[in-house]
Amino acid sequence: MKKAEISILSIFLLIALNSCEKNEDIDSQKPAIDLYIQDAFPDNCDTLYFGETFYMKTLFTDNVQLGSYSIDIHNNFDHHSHSTEVTEPNLDPIKSPVNPFVFIQDYSIPNGLRKYETNLPITIPSGNSVGAFDEGDYHFFISLTDKEGWSVQKGLSIKILYR
Amino acid sequence: MIFLCAISFGQNNYSLSGTVVDKNSEPLTGAAVTLLPIEKGAIVDARGKYTISGLTKGTYTVTVSFIGFKSVVDTILINGSKTYNARLVEASINLHEVVVAYDYAKTRKKEEALNVEIVNEKYLKQNMGGSLMKTLERLPGITTIDIGSGQSKPVIRGLGFNRVVVVENGVKHEGQEWGEDHGLEIDQYAVDNLEIIKGPASLMYGSDAIGGVIDLKNRNLPADNSIGGTVDLSGKTNNNLVGSSISMYGRKKWFFADLRATILDYGDYKVPTDSVDIYSYRAALYKNHLRNTAGKEQNLNLSFGIIQRKFLSRFFVSDVNTKSGFFANAHGLEPRNVDAGLHDKSSNDIHFPYQKVNHFKTINKSEYTWGNLKFESDLGFQRNFRQEWSQYVSHGYMPAVFPGSQGFDADLERQFEKYVYSSNLKFTYYKNDFFQLLVGLNSEYQDNRIDGRGFIIPAFKQLSVGGFLLAKYALSAKSSIQMGVRYDYTHIKTLRYNDWFSSPVISLDNDITLQYLTRADAISRHFSNTSWSVGYNYNLPTLSFKTNVGKSFRVPIAKELAANxxxxxxxxYEAGKPDLSPEVSYQLDAGVEYNSNAIAMGVTPFLNYFSNYIYLNPTSEHDRLYGNGNQIYNYTQSEVFRYGGEMHAHYQVIESLRVGVMGEFVYSKQLSGEKKGFTLPFSPPASMILNVKYDKRKIKSAENLYLSIDYRITAPQNNIVPPEESTDGYQIINISLGGDVKLLNQKISISMQVQNLLNTKYFNHTSYYRLINVPEPGRNLIMNISIPFSGKIK
Incomplete structure (x- = not known):
């Protein structure tokens, strides 16, 4: 009986050890957002201007294939959150929004790329039907995925002002 | 009936039966009768009767024990079927220490074809953690998903959330099981013993029991004409917890009652790091405190009932109230700046964001015995009320300033209110010692309402009805088979939900209109399912073997069907799939256990196949309108293959010293779908505990002394799926010690623990906060003092 016991135990341990080996045929790496390439824009603490168009320049990379990305610009008048960067710009005093600017858009990345540099024109209008947009602190939030569904987020603190 | 085929038994098939009563000849229902060395046993029924069958000729030691009574130990010669009656005398100190449960546990484990763990009150006290599930985490095959120091969810062999059923006093506990940040609303002090079924148990517990069952039982019946209680005082150094739980019980002839009140108050817990990297943002921690993770809990439990010769009926009423903070720098996983001045002023206050939960439960549990028939009914009503509060933040297209008159508070992020009505009926027919038949009928109605500014699941109504038939048949004195079938019908109706704010919808010709989006449509789905299970047990005096094969299922929940x-x-951005089919799982379980005087060892491996595991799949897409620019997570189904198991081995070196090892591991792989080749989310890494335990029955006036050292070795988890991160392995040391001392003739039980002795910084792969790099709690000294008191009613 002891023999049977020991053999069952060793089979069990063998399976256990075997399962610890890493599965090599799947992609387990996240994509990356590089905000520090030459001419990268915007960077943390940069200023954008209402009524103007700027070009978003960022480098996206992945070990297998990139997926898609999205941009979200929303106000940070209450100093609420989401900066993923260590440095913080000097924030204006906390204020209540009246007509804050909101921008949300999702973008595709051409199939099969491991490297993609954006040169995306984004126009910030000076106002909408309600009136002029509020100046001040905003968050510029980038989300990037790869084909497998791994994702990475970057949140920048920026200012949007009237020139 | 397939069981009616005649099987002839040899002469070596005797039974021992009899009655167990107290000095007034009242039956001692629940008392345990155990035969050594074969460790066969029986529990005394409502009539005071018991039967142990399948005995071979020989001399045995018979032990009759019951809480609050002196055990009777006798030697008996079995050379034919015999009767042995016992009359127990009350013990002078009525400590409801569960000596019984130990013997019961062995008996139960041998009779059940699935792998079960039985935990008694002593174990719960000696290993008490921040929550009930945390206390059970030491058991092989059990892990938890934690948020903060007081909230955790059970995970059995890697399956959690709606794949584990928690049953309290016969009724399925219903909260918001799907939520990662929702703990289990149970008063840890009110649980006296519990049973864990590792593996699919849909047969008796219905949908959701696909991963396993945790069956909690409140206090056993008090002895006749007794009165007593316990005062528990608890303290923890890591989060400055102070707590007390006071219970009183009494019984006069046929009426008994039991009341318990628990109060806990704890501060922010401490982690062995001075900053946490949330994404790439580094949040400094003040004095190692995980900001705003304080909490409090107030619970009330009342039970009362009557006991008659053939009839036992108990009512359980409980009210569990908790309020606990979420880590302020990351509400969920969203990084936040905090008002450090406000949050760090005191480590004991709770600010935004926090959650508040109330769980009210009433259960009636009755049984009636009539000849060979036993009828049991468990009826329950529950209300689960959960609110999550956080400061209003205009996410996506929500208005920047909260407009009033929405019917909910701007700072109320989510609210769930669930009403649950349950009824379980069970008939048992004991034909003879070799054949028993069980018929059960379960039904449950859920009404779930939602409120608050955020939408994640719709309101829904759900009716489930199921019936099962289970037969147990002894093939010989040593072996038995169990088989059963079950049929279930479920109807779920989700309610339509429209946003309370408008979003800009862009038409094909680029016109922008503001619309109130419909997040969830009304869905009506009907599901039916057949499940089955066949098990076999073979028991020798020192070796036992069991195997079970079964099909289990789980009906998709409202979130999986209609999240948006x-x-x-x-x-x-999480999107449900309205046409999901019920999850089906096939599992093969086995167990081998060897027990001699000095050595105990066992393995419990399993193989498991899901034909359509329901899974929230992170895609490569983003969504503007409904998802506000976030990554799309879709509910999908895929084939999954899993295997794993647990092992333990203990060696009694000398009478008072035992060394042991326990281990667990699970491997999962998706065989189809978009994440083919990947594992499942929250896969627990392989883990092992090396243990040394020193026990001493008596040193001077101190009794039941113990010192136990656990060295836990956990492997790294590199088998991950988006959005998880690989987690390094770790080693930690936990120590527990205690015993009973006498102070002025009053017995006091002391249990102490030092968790994470070396204040090691490590990460738990299955912690909710793992993704934002919050390490596990640092060194924690836990102290629990339990003062029992008892008396007699004249």
Whole structure:
């Protein structure tokens, strides 16, 4: 009986050890957002201007294939959150929004790329039907995925002002 | 009936039966009768009767024990079927220490074809953690998903959430099981013993029991004409917890009652690091405190009932109230700046964001015995009320300033209110010692309402009805088979939900109109399912073997069918799939256990196949309108293959010293779908505990002394799926010690623990806060003092 016991135990341990080996045929790496390439824009603490168009320049990379990305610009008048960067710009005093600017858009990345540099024109209008947009602190939030569904987020603190 | 085929038994098939009563000849229902060395046993029924069958000729030691009574130990010669009656005398100190449960546990484990763990009150006290599930985490095959120091969810062999059923006093506990940040609403002090079924148990517990069952039982019946209680005082150094639980019980002839009140108050817990990297943002921690993770809990439990010769009926009423803070720098996983001045002023206060939960439960549990028939009914009503509060933040297209008159508070992020009505009926027919038949009928109605500014699951109504038939048949004195079938019908109706704010919808010709989006349509789905299970047990005096094969199922929940919203705790836009089919799982379980005087060892491996595991799949897409620019997570189904198991081995070196090892591991792989080749989310890494335990029955006036050292070795987890991170392995040391001392003739039980002795910084792969790099709690000294008191009613 002891023999049977020991053999069952060793089979069990063998399976256990075997399962610890890493599965090599799947992609387990996240994509990356590089905000520090030459001419990268915007960077943390940069200023954008209402009524103007700027070009978003960022480098996206992945070990297998990139997926898609999205941009979200929303106000940070209450100093609420989401900066993923260590440095913080000097924030204006906390204020209540009246007509804050909101921008949300999702973008595709051409199939099969491991490297993609954006040169995306984004126009910030000076106002909408309600009136002029509020100046001040905003968050510029980038989300990037790869084909497998791994994702990475970057949140920048920026200012949007009237020139 | 397939069981009616005649099987002839040899002469070696005797039984021992009899009655167990107290000095007034009242039956001692629940008392345990155990035969050594074969460790066969029986529990005394409502009539005071017991039967142990399948005995071979020989001399045995018979032990009759019951809480609050002196055990009777006798030697008996079995050379034919015999009767042995016992009359127990009350013990002078009525400590309801569960000596019984130990013997019961062995008996139960041998009779059940599935792998079960039985835990008694002593174990719960000696290993008490921040929550009930945390206390059970030491058991092989059990892990938890934690948020903060007081909230955790059970995970059995890697399956959690709606794949584990928690049953309290016969009724399925219903909260918001799907939520990662929702703990289990149970008063840890009110649980006296519990049973864990590792593996699919849909047969008797219905949908959701696909991963396993945790069956909690409140206090056993008090002895006749007794009165007593316990005062428990608890303290923890890591989060400055102070707590007390006071219970009183009494019984006069046929009426008994039991009351318990628990109060806990704890501060922010401490982690062995001075900063946490949330994404790439580094949040400094003040004095190692995980900001705003304080909490409090107030619970009330009342039970009362009557006991008659053939009839036992108990009512359980409980009210569990908790309020606990979420880590302020990351509400969910969303990084936040905090008002450090406000949050760090005191480590004991709770600010935004926090959750408040109330769980009210009433259960009636009755049984009636009539000849060979036993009828049991468990009826329950529950209300689960959960609110999550956080400061209003205009996510996506929500208005920047909260407009009033929405019917909910601007700062109320989510609210769930669930009403649950349950009824379980069970008939048992004991034909003879070799054949028993069980017929059960379960039904449950859920009404779930939602409120607050965030939408994640719709309101829904759900009716489930199921019936099962289970037969147990002894093939010989040593072996038995169990087989059963079950049929279930479920109807779920989700309610339509429209946003309370408008979003800009862009038409094909680029016109922008503001519309109130419909997040969830009304869905009506009907599901039916057949499940089955066949098990076999073979027991020798020192070796036992069991195996079970079965089909289990799980009906998709409202979130899986109809979620449609942004989970800002995750930066994910989660979309349900209205046409999901019920999850089906096939599992093969086995267990081998060897027990001699000095050595105990066992392995419990399993193989498991899901034909359509329901899974929230992170895609490569983003969504503007419904998802506010977040990554799309879709519910999908895929084939999954899993295997794993647990092992333990203990060696009694000398009478008072025992060394042991326990281990667990699970491997999962998706065989189809978009994540083919990947594992499942929250896969626990392989883990092992090396243990040394020193026990001493008596040193001077101190009794039941113990010192136990656990060295836990956990492997790294590199088998991950988006959005998880690989987690390094770790080693930690936990120590527990205690015993009973006498102070002025009053017995006091002391149990102490030092968790994470070396204040090691490590990460738990299955912690909710793992993704934002919050390490596990640092060194924690836990102290629990339990003062029992008892008396007699004249």
């Amino acid at each position: 919203g942004v989970n800002y705790h995750h930066f994910s």
